[in-house]
Amino acid sequence: MFFALRNRAQACFLADLNTELVNLWRVVQQEPKAFWDHIQPYFKRQGEDAYYVVRDESPDHHLERAARFFYLNQTAWNGLWRENQRGVFNVPWGARDFRGVDVDFLSAVSLALQDVTIRETDFRDAAKNTERGDFIYFDPPYLPISDTSKFAGYNGKRFRKNDLEELADLCKHLTKRGVHWMVSNRDNEHIREIFSHATVVPFTTRRSVAAQSKRHVQPKDSPEVVVVGGPKS
Numbered sequence: 001m002f003f004a005l006r007n008r009a010q011a012c013f014l015a016d017l018n019t020e021l022v023n024l025w026r027v028v029q030q031e032p033k034a035f036w037d038h039i040q041p042y043f044k045r046q047g048e049d050a051y052y053v054v055r056d057e058s059p060d061h062h063l064e065r066a067a068r069f070f071y072l073n074q075t076a077w078n079g080l081w082r083e084n085q086r087g088v089f090n091v092p093w094g095a096r097d098f099r100g101v102d103v104d105f106l107s108a109v110s111l112a113l114q115d116v117t118i119r120e121t122d123f124r125d126a127a128k129n130t131e132r133g134d135f136i137y138f139d140p141p142y143l144p145i146s147d148t149s150k151f152a153g154y155n156g157k158r159f160r161k162n163d164l165e166e167l168a169d170l171c172k173h174l175t176k177r178g179v180h181w182m183v184s185n186r187d188n189e190h191i192r193e194i195f196s197h198a199t200v201v202p203f204t205t206r207r208s209v210a211a212q213s214k215r216h217v218q219p220k221d222s223p224e225v226v227v228v229g230g231p232k233s
Contacts, residue, residue, distance in 0.1 A: 001137045001182075003112060009135075012116045015126040018081065020069040022120040027066040029113035032106050038067035042098050051075050051093040074098050123167055132178030132231075140167060142186045161190075168194035171229050180230030187223040198229035 006012060016022050027035045045054060055072060059065050073079055077094040084090050119126070123138055130136055141159040167183065174181050175198070185191055187202050204221050 001139075005135070006112050013126065014116055014118045015121050015123075017120065017122055019120055020065060021081070022118060023062055024066045024069050025113065025118045027063060028106065028110050029116065029118065031063065032110035034063055035066055035070075036101075036103060036106060038063045039070055039100055042067065042071045043100060045071070046097050048093045048095075055089060055091075070101075071098055074100075124170065127170060127174060127179075130174065130177070130179045133180075135180040135182075135230075136174070138167060138171075138181065138183045140164060140183070140185060164191075165194050168197075171195070171227075172197050175229045175231065178231045181228075183227040185225060185227070187225045191225060191227070195227045195229075198227050201226050201228065 002012065002014060014025060016025075042054075045051075051072075054068060057068060059068055072089065072091075073081065075094055075096055075098050076091040079094070080091050081089070082091050123140070127136060140163070143159075143161060143164060164185075171181050171183065183195070192200055202223065202225050204223055206221060
């Protein structure tokens, strides 16, 4: 969404609660060449054994953290980022090689991020300073389908049902303030109920969170929605 709208926006603001993701954004924004240099050693750290060694590491330097995050994102199970309640990354190996990134593409991303405000904060704080005519896109975690779902948390700061309901209420107030907004999530009765004040657009996409080579689970159709709200034109 950011890259699609970047050239049409007068100012951009990116926010997330994933500390490592926010650090990566800032590193790519401010130090793309140094980041490129720090990911080069990971091309020699291929395979399952190397993956678990990297997963157990906990570097302190911001460039080393960014390189490790990028490596794990490319080699973890389906590119998933999940942390336990202590904030420890615990996704198994995804049976994939580290591919790195094209240097020209990295430079283009860094250029797009120039003059963008990047903060580690939640949706409540991120929406505080919006003004009439602004557009904000929310991409909250999908709630687990069941209480036994293994992938319920993306980081140590859990997003729960009451958070989703609070987001829906916030969006209602954003509409009254003249702010345009969009939310993406799984299609279900609860989503349709709490966002009944807006336009719910259903669609079906292919998800393969459980599909990997060496794993006998196939991608499945996933019913999802985008919810659109804001002042009427």
